[in-house]
Amino acid sequence: MDYPGPVPADRGLHPCHHLTVIDNLWRCLFTSLCVLCDQEVRGHNARLQLCRWCLASLPWLSRPDLELPGIDRAFAPLAYEGAAKNWVLEAKHAGGLVAARTLGILLADTLADAYPFSSERPERLIPVPLSSRRLRRRGHNQAALLAAPVARRLSVPMGRRDVRRIRHTPVLADLPPGNRVDAVRGAFTATADLVGARVAILDDVVTTGATAGAMAHALRAAGAREVHLWAATAAIHRT
Numbered sequence: 001m002d003y004p005g006p007v008p009a010d011r012g013l014h015p016c017h018h019l020t021v022i023d024n025l026w027r028c029l030f031t032s033l034c035v036l037c038d039q040e041v042r043g044h045n046a047r048l049q050l051c052r053w054c055l056a057s058l059p060w061l062s063r064p065d066l067e068l069p070g071i072d073r074a075f076a077p078l079a080y081e082g083a084a085k086n087w088v089l090e091a092k093h094a095g096g097l098v099a100a101r102t103l104g105i106l107l108a109d110t111l112a113d114a115y116p117f118s119s120e121r122p123e124r125l126i127p128v129p130l131s132s133r134r135l136r137r138r139g140h141n142q143a144a145l146l147a148a149p150v151a152r153r154l155s156v157p158m159g160r161r162d163v164r165r166i167r168h169t170p171v172l173a174d175l176p177p178g179n180r181v182d183a184v185r186g187a188f189t190a191t192a193d194l195v196g197a198r199v200a201i202l203d204d205v206v207t208t209g210a211t212a213g214a215m216a217h218a219l220r221a222a223g224a225r226e227v228h229l230w231a232a233t234a235a236i237h238r239t
């Protein structure tokens with residue numbers, strides 16, 4: 001897999017990495033359609049279901065490490081724009097399971113490079129939970145779908161129920177940035193004992209970091225000593 005942009009192309013990205021022999025055969029022989037342009041994809045890129053043209057044209061962030069208040073380390077490989085934005089929106093839709101899974105595989109590959117040493121990796125991966133109302137309407141939580149390939153690739157256990165959203169919040173994208181922290185404050189509670197743990201929050205897109213900040217607050221209240229944020233995309237100006 002040749003990742004353009006800031007991700008080194010020669011480390012740990014071969015599709016046969018960490019797979020069983022049967023998985024290798026199935027995946028390496030598998031031919032599929034690109035999730036972004038429907039063109040046939042073969043070989044190494046088939047695992048991602050992304051053709052090399054679409055892969056190269058994604059809006060890669062030159063600096064995927066972000067500064068966010070209350071977060072010890074925040075990482076997002078793609079800008080929330082163009083094809084990446086469409087990909088995230090598709091992952092939210094009822095039929096977006098494949099889109100979510102493949103975006104999760106791409107995120108997992110970039111994170112494996114960003115965290116090359118297992119000793120630096122969080123010990124728990126917690127997707128941002130949806131409110132029960134939104135989950136009923138959507139049918140799936142796209143953050144949890146993204147998290148599954150990341151948990152497998154980085155060998156970090158997923159705590160899908162470690163945090164609950166205790167009240168419904170408005171769609172933050174509809175609010176002015178200055179109002180988002182207040183809108184989401186106190187929206188989460190941790191239900192797991194996280195004393196001393198290094199925890200990663202996983203989301204599809206980070207904008208102001210208000211949601212992650214509120215969730216980090218709940219995680220620290222449960223004893224987490226370090227909180228990371230892993231997002232597929234970031235709605236920030238590219239630098």
Ligand SMILES: [Zn+2]
Nearest residue numbers: 034037051054
């Ligand atoms: Zn394509």
